[in-house]
Amino acid sequence: MEILVTLDSLKNREEEKVLHFPPDTLVTREARVYAAKKGIEIYVGDERLAQPSLLNGTSGQKAVISVVGEDRVGIIAGISDVLAKNNVNILDITQTAIEGLFTMIMVVDIAKASISFEELKEQLSLRGEKLCVRVDAQREEVFHFMHRI
Amino acid sequence: MNFTRDEIIETIRMVQAENLDIRTITLGVSLRDCAADSIESAARKVYDKLLTAGCELVPVARKLEAEFGIPIINKRISVTPIAMVAESARENDYVPIALAMDRAAEELGIDFIGGFSSLVQKGFTKGDTNLLNSIPEALSSTRKVCSSVNAASSRAGINMDAVRAMGQIIKRTAALTAAEDGIGCAKLVVFANAVEDNPFMAGAFHGPGESETAVNIGISGPGVVNTVVRRLPKNADFGELSEAVKRMAFKITRAGELIGREAARRLGASFGIIDLSLAPTPAVGDSIANILEAMGLERCGAPGTTAALALLNDAVKKGGAMATSYVGGLSGAFIPVSEDAGMIRAAADGALTLEKLEAMTCVCSVGLDMIAIPGDTPAETISAIIADEMAIGVINKKTTAVRIIPAPGKKAGDFVEFGGLLGRAPVMPVSTFDSSVFIRRGGQIPPPIQSLTN
Numbered sequence: 001m002e003i004l005v006t007l008d009s010l011k012n013r014e015e016e017k018v019l020h021f022p023p024d025t026l027v028t029r030e031a032r033v034y035a036a037k038k039g040i041e042i043y044v045g046d047e048r049l050a051q052p053s054l055l056n057g058t059s060g061q062k063a064v065i066s067v068v069g070e071d072r073v074g075i076i077a078g079i080s081d082v083l084a085k086n087n088v089n090i091l092d093i094t095q096t097a098i099e100g101l102f103t104m105i106m107v108v109d110i111a112k113a114s115i116s117f118e119e120l121k122e123q124l125s126l127r128g129e130k131l132c133v134r135v136d137a138q139r140e141e142v143f144h145f146m147h148r149i
Numbered sequence: 150m151n152f153t154r155d156e157i158i159e160t161i162r163m164v165q166a167e168n169l170d171i172r173t174i175t176l177g178v179s180l181r182d183c184a185a186d187s188i189e190s191a192a193r194k195v196y197d198k199l200l201t202a203g204c205e206l207v208p209v210a211r212k213l214e215a216e217f218g219i220p221i222i223n224k225r226i227s228v229t230p231i232a233m234v235a236e237s238a239r240e241n242d243y244v245p246i247a248l249a250m251d252r253a254a255e256e257l258g259i260d261f262i263g264g265f266s267s268l269v270q271k272g273f274t275k276g277d278t279n280l281l282n283s284i285p286e287a288l289s290s291t292r293k294v295c296s297s298v299n300a301a302s303s304r305a306g307i308n309m310d311a312v313r314a315m316g317q318i319i320k321r322t323a324a325l326t327a328a329e330d331g332i333g334c335a336k337l338v339v340f341a342n343a344v345e346d347n348p349f350m351a352g353a354f355h356g357p358g359e360s361e362t363a364v365n366i367g368i369s370g371p372g373v374v375n376t377v378v379r380r381l382p383k384n385a386d387f388g389e390l391s392e393a394v395k396r397m398a399f400k401i402t403r404a405g406e407l408i409g410r411e412a413a414r415r416l417g418a419s420f421g422i423i424d425l426s427l428a429p430t431p432a433v434g435d436s437i438a439n440i441l442e443a444m445g446l447e448r449c450g451a452p453g454t455t456a457a458l459a460l461l462n463d464a465v466k467k468g469g470a471m472a473t474s475y476v477g478g479l480s481g482a483f484i485p486v487s488e489d490a491g492m493i494r495a496a497a498d499g500a501l502t503l504e505k506l507e508a509m510t511c512v513c514s515v516g517l518d519m520i521a522i523p524g525d526t527p528a529e530t531i532s533a534i535i536a537d538e539m540a541i542g543v544i545n546k547k548t549t550a551v552r553i554i555p556a557p558g559k560k561a562g563d564f565v566e567f568g569g570l571l572g573r574a575p576v577m578p579v580s581t582f583d584s585s586v587f588i589r590r591g592g593q594i595p596p597p598i599q600s601l602t603n
Contacts, residue, residue: 006360007361007417007418008361011417030419033414037414037415037417038417066157066158066161068161094154098158103158105157117216118212118215118216121215136161136218138216138218139216139217139218141217141407142160142218142219142404142407143156143160144152145403145406145407146156146160146403146404147152147159147400148152
């Protein structure tokens with residue numbers, strides 16, 4: 001009879017998609033996170049365990065694109081072109097000059113993007129090279145985590 | 150947008166201009182199920198387990214790096230102290246396990262693997278003795294394996310037999326890696342009060358009380374802290390100084406918390422701890438010494454350095470502790486001489502001495518770290534340096550350590566080059582007065598009265 005179920009107890013039973021445990025079995029939070037990731041349903045007695053909420057809340061919906069370099073014609077058009085082609089929606093855009101350098105920041109919605117985040121990043125930085133600017137893309141959570149409690 | 154443009158720019162600047170990074174993602178892996186009655190069979194089990202448990206580490210770290218835009222400098226694995234894993238084998242030579250760990254590290258593409266270790270604060274088992282005897286050859290025949298020995302604790306006192314042996318082991322390791330200035334010793338640490346969830350090398354091992362696999366994160370960012378200290382007016386008082394460091398430490402640690410949790414989830418491992426240590430790199434500007442100098446000292450090592458380091462260390466902890474739910478590891482500023490451009494300069498200028506470094510270890514975590522000393526320093530003198538450092542840790546109930554390199558053929562004033570993150574170090578002079586009678590006594594220094602806390 002199992003009293004305690006940990007992440008590693010689940011790893012050993014990975015092929016089963018539905019697991020039943022007797023009432024009052026203790027399933028650790030980490031085990032529930034793992035089950036959610038692997039799509040395993042866990043029942044304790046008759047009750048299905050809810051998926052634990054992630055600390056980072058909604059993940060992977062928004063990204064911040066930053067462009068730094070010398071100001072010239074066509075930077076915004078060039079970057080927006082890459083985004084439009086990949087079905088990435090621009091939510092906000094600001095631009096400014098810091099220490100003489102053109103700096104543009106875009107917040108974009110990547111939920112419906114037609115390519116993976118890595119590929120998007122790659123394409124953006126290639127386009128940036130053509131435009132002689134440095135382009136970076138980061139998931140929004142970084143800023144949220146670092147600057148907000 | 151629920152954060153401002155300035156906040157975005159600040160983060161980007163921290164990464165691009167001030168070397169903000171995650172110093173290490175260290176995956177702790179338990180090898181307790183790898184015991185076997187022959188060393189070859191144990192080594193095979195270790196290799197297989199590492200390849201299964203660690204196969205996702207580097208790909209996941211690369212992905213996180215790209216998604217969050219924060220570099221992850223090192224990907225490492227720490228394992229159960231090998232003295233425990235190898236103990237059931239009939240052979241006395243544990244080098245085959247070190248070779249297996251090295252092969253696995255190479256295969257997985259990780260930077261270092263730690264845990265060729267032994268906990269001997271109160272005495273030796275058969276496994277401990279065999280492991281200690283195997284250290285010089287293990288470190289000289291592998292590239293990525295790191296070794297540590299816990300020779301003292303506040304509860305047990307100091308195992309002076311282990312301390313004496315370590316003097317010899319360090320000399321022997323240096324001799325076997327003489328062609329590379331004794332680099333083997335850069336992968337060997339002697340601890341007092343070693344911690345079980347340390348993500349930093351060379352002292353990382355996966356403690357026996359840890360889970361099957363755990364992700365531990367080491368944060369970084371001396372460059373970022375340096376910038377905020379530099380920006381303060383020269384007459385800002387210590388309250389303001391501490392406040393500025395705290396705020397920055399909070400932000401750095403949050404980045405670590407975010408990446409750590411996500412890494413643990415993707416790797417299917419427990420989230421262990423965030424280690425709040427400011428770890429320097431040889432890159433210019435990414436230096437602890439420069440922060441102390443920015444506070445108003447001409448050179449690191451000048452009178453006032455210990456106070457400055459105490460303030461820095463405390464402020465980093467206060468800011469960091471707010472930013473993560475699980476603080477652990479060593480969590481204190483590192484002062485590795487060869488890995489910190491400012492320390493190197495201070496030591497080369499004669500501002501920073503071994504004795505001053507020893508005093509500094511009373512207020513920060515790690516101890517005498519990455520210090521090159523003349524190659525002809527006697528083993529007993531090295532043991533005595535270790536004993537002093539152990540005493541500081543034991544009495545003050547903190548972790549201290551010694552990672553010292555008696556560089557073969559070098560004398561005070563010469564330079565040794567290790568390359569990469571290990572950097573370069575000026576060879577520092579060591580007292581020539583003799584401690585051998587003291588060291589040869591052997592036995593155990595009893596635990597201090599402070600250990601009677603129950």
